[in-house]
Amino acid sequence: MAIGKRFLTSFLALVLAAPLLHAQKPTFTVGWSVYVGWNPYFYMNRSGILRKWADKYGITIKVQRFDYAPSLDAFVAKNIEAVTMTNMEALDMPAAAGVDTTAIILGDYSNGNDAVLARNGVTLKTLAGKRLLLVEKTVSQYLFERAMVTNGLESQINKVKLVNTSDSDIAGAFISDASQDAVVTWKPLVSQIAKTKGVSMLFNSSQIPGEILDLLVVRTDVLNTPAGQQFAKAITGAWYEVMDQMSKSPKRDEVLKGIAAASQDTLESYKEQLSTTRMMYTPKEALDLIAAPPFKEKMNLVRTFCFTHGLLGASTKSVDDVAIRYPDGSIQGRKDRVRLRFETGYMQLAAQGKL
Amino acid sequence: MLSWTLFAAGIGAYIWTSRARHIENPEDKVVPTFVQIAQGLAEAALNPDEADEQIADLASAGLWDRFTHSMLWKDTKASTRRFVISIGLLVPAVLLGMHMGLFPVIGAFFLRFILFFDKIIALSVLPILFIAFGIDELSKIMLIVIGVTPTIILDAFNITKSVPKEQILKGFTLGATNFGVAYRIVLKQIAPRVVNSIRLNLKPVMLFLFAGEMIASQDGLAYRIALLRRHMGMNVIIPYVLWVALLLFLVDIGMRYLNRKMHPWFREE
Numbered sequence: 001m002a003i004g005k006r007f008l009t010s011f012l013a014l015v016l017a018a019p020l021l022h023a024q025k026p027t028f029t030v031g032w033s034v035y036v037g038w039n040p041y042f043y044m045n046r047s048g049i050l051r052k053w054a055d056k057y058g059i060t061i062k063v064q065r066f067d068y069a070p071s072l073d074a075f076v077a078k079n080i081e082a083v084t085m086t087n088m089e090a091l092d093m094p095a096a097a098g099v100d101t102t103a104i105i106l107g108d109y110s111n112g113n114d115a116v117l118a119r120n121g122v123t124l125k126t127l128a129g130k131r132l133l134l135v136e137k138t139v140s141q142y143l144f145e146r147a148m149v150t151n152g153l154e155s156q157i158n159k160v161k162l163v164n165t166s167d168s169d170i171a172g173a174f175i176s177d178a179s180q181d182a183v184v185t186w187k188p189l190v191s192q193i194a195k196t197k198g199v200s201m202l203f204n205s206s207q208i209p210g211e212i213l214d215l216l217v218v219r220t221d222v223l224n225t226p227a228g229q230q231f232a233k234a235i236t237g238a239w240y241e242v243m244d245q246m247s248k249s250p251k252r253d254e255v256l257k258g259i260a261a262a263s264q265d266t267l268e269s270y271k272e273q274l275s276t277t278r279m280m281y282t283p284k285e286a287l288d289l290i291a292a293p294p295f296k297e298k299m300n301l302v303r304t305f306c307f308t309h310g311l312l313g314a315s316t317k318s319v320d321d322v323a324i325r326y327p328d329g330s331i332q333g334r335k336d337r338v339r340l341r342f343e344t345g346y347m348q349l350a351a352q353g354k355l
Numbered sequence: 356m357l358s359w360t361l362f363a364a365g366i367g368a369y370i371w372t373s374r375a376r377h378i379e380n381p382e383d384k385v386v387p388t389f390v391q392i393a394q395g396l397a398e399a400a401l402n403p404d405e406a407d408e409q410i411a412d413l414a415s416a417g418l419w420d421r422f423t424h425s426m427l428w429k430d431t432k433a434s435t436r437r438f439v440i441s442i443g444l445l446v447p448a449v450l451l452g453m454h455m456g457l458f459p460v461i462g463a464f465f466l467r468f469i470l471f472f473d474k475i476i477a478l479s480v481l482p483i484l485f486i487a488f489g490i491d492e493l494s495k496i497m498l499i500v501i502g503v504t505p506t507i508i509l510d511a512f513n514i515t516k517s518v519p520k521e522q523i524l525k526g527f528t529l530g531a532t533n534f535g536v537a538y539r540i541v542l543k544q545i546a547p548r549v550v551n552s553i554r555l556n557l558k559p560v561m562l563f564l565f566a567g568e569m570i571a572s573q574d575g576l577a578y579r580i581a582l583l584r585r586h587m588g589m590n591v592i593i594p595y596v597l598w599v600a601l602l603l604f605l606v607d608i609g610m611r612y613l614n615r616k617m618h619p620w621f622r623e624e
Contacts, residue, residue: 069584076587077385092586098382133490133571137585164578165490165571172482173490173571180490311586313384314398315391 112276452511
C-alpha cells in the first residue's frame with residue numbers, strides 16, 4: 001500500500017513536472033509525410049540523432065507524421081514550425097497564402113519517382129481525347145504538361161481528359177479498371193502500377209531533372225528569432241548525420257531498413273525507390289545545384305505553371321506577386337512581395353563542419 | 356428570435372477569427388473575410404471553369420447566362436444527376452423491404468444477408484468496387500447504393516412489420532390477392548414513414564456522393580472542393596459548402612411538403 005502511494009506521488013510529480021521541464025526549452029515541431037526523400041526524418045527521430053542535436057542547441061524538436069495535404073494545411077495555419085514539401089507546393093500553399101517561407105534544406109530531387117504510365121498501346125502522341133488519372137494541380141500535372149511540351153505536343157494538352165483521382169486510391173483504380181488508359185503518379189505507387197501486365201512508362205521525372213525539388217521549409221518569422229536559428233542549425237546537423245549514415249555507414253543496410261520502416265516498406269522496395277531519387281547526401285551537392293544557373297530557370301517554369309493554373313489564388317494578378325529570393329540576393333518577381341526564400345547558410349555551415 | 360442566437364454567435368466568432376488572422380497576415384487564405392468570400396462566390400457563380408469554353412463576350416452576357424455557364428452550375432448539375440439517380444434506386448429497396456416484411460419466405464431468404472451487408476463499410480473495399488464497377492459514374496452511384504440501401508431495406512422491413520396484422524388478414528379474407536394486399540393496403544400505409552426514413556438518410560447519401568467524387572471524377576461539387584483544397588481556396592469552398600447545405604435543406608423541405616400533401620391523414624405519434 002505504502003509503495004503504491006509512493007509510486008503514485010512520484011508518478012504524479014513526474015506528470016506535473018514534465019510540461020514544466022519542457023516549457024524551459026523552446027519547442028519546435030517538424031511535420032513530415034511518407035516519401036522516399038522524407039522518410040529519413042522518421043529515422044532521425046527514432047534513432048536518437050535528432051535529440052542529440054536538439055540537446056546540443058538547447059531546444060526541443062518534435063517530429064510528427066502527417067498525410068501530405070494536412071501537413072501543408074498545418075504549416076499554413078501556423079500549427080507547426082517546419083515541414084517537408086516540394087518547391088511547387090511551397091509556392092502555391094504557404095507563399096501564396098502570405099506565409100513567408102524559407103527553404104533551409106534541399107534534400108533531393110525526383111529522378112524518376114514521378115511517372116506517366118499507360119496501357120493499351122497508348123503513347124503521348126495518342127493521349128489526346130483519352131482519360132488520364134492524376135491528382136490534379138500537383139507535381140503530377142506539372143510532369144504531364146512537361147512531358148507534352150518536351151515532346152512538342154503542347155497544343156494537345158487541353159484535349160486530354162483529366163480525371164482528378166485521390167492518391168490513396170489511384171493505384172487500385174488504375175490497376176483494377178482495365179478501361180483506363182493512362183495515369184500519372186509517384187512511387188511507390190508507380191512501381192506497383194508498372195508491374196501490371198501491358199502497362200508501359202511513357203515519361204518520368206528523370207527526363208526533367210532538378211525541377212521537382214524536395215525541401216524542408218521553415219516559417220521565416222520563426223527563422224528570424226534566435227531560438228529559431230538554433231532550431232535550423234540542429235535540424236540541419238541531424239539531417240546530414242543521417243545522410244552520412246545512409247551513404248557511408250558500414251551498417252548502411254540497417255540504417256536503410258530503419259528508414260524504410262517509416263512507410264512500412266521492405267529494404268528492397270526502399271532501395272528501389274532510392275534508385276530513382278537523386279539524394280543530396282552532402283550539403284555541397286545541394287549548394288552546387290542551387291548555385292548553378294539553370295536553378296532559377298527551373299523555378300521559373302514551376303512558378304509559371306502555378307500561376308497559369310490559378311494555384312497562386314484568383315486574387316494574384318501576376319506571377320511576380322509571389323516573389324522568390326535566391327541565396328545570391330537576386331529576386332524573381334516584385335521586390336516588395338518576396339514570399340519564398342532559399343537560404344543556404346545552414347547547409348554551408350554543415351559543409352564547413354561548423355554545426 | 357431565440358433560435359437565431361447561435362447563428363449570430365457563430366458568425367460573430369467567424370468574423371472575429373478572420374479579423375485577427377488578417378491583422379497578423381493580410382494575405383491569409385485559411386479564414387477569408389466576407390469580402391474575399393463574396394469575390395470567391397462571384398468567381399464561382401459567374402465565371403466558367405478554366406477548362407471550359409469561355410463565354411465570348413463576358414461583359415455583355417446577362418447574369419443568368421453567366422450563371423448557367425459557371426463552374427458552380429456545372430458542378431451542381433453533375434452532382435444533382437448522381438443524387439437523383441441514387442434516390443431513384445432507393446425505390447426498389449423500399450419495395451424489397453416491404454415484401455420481406457409481408458411474405459415470410461422472401462424475408463427468410465434475404466434478411467440475414469442484408470443484416471450482414473448492412474455492416475460492411477463500403478469505403479474500405481473500394482478496390483473491389485473498382486473491379487466490379489470501374490471508376491466512372493457507375494461506381495460513384497454504386498457506392499451510394501451499397502452504403503445506404505441496406506439501411507433503407509431494413510427500415511422498410513421494420514415499418515412493414517408494424518402494420519397491424521388484422522388489416523392484412525382482413526384484406527385476404529375479403530379476397531385480395533397478394534399483390535393487392537402489398538400495394539393497396541400496406542404500401543399506402545408505410546409510404547409516409549418510408550419517406551421520413553429517406554429524409555433522415557439524405558446526409559449519408561450526400562456523404563457517400565462526396566466521397567465518390569473526391570476519389571475520382573471530372574466534375575461535381577466535391578470534385579471542386581477537393582481541387583480547391585490543393586491551394587487553400589477557402590473563399591470558394593465556404594460558399595460551396597453553404598450552397599450544398601441550402602440545396603439539401605430545400606430537398607428536405609420539399610420531401611416534407613410532398614409527404615404532407617400526399618398523406619394528409621398521417622400524424623407522427
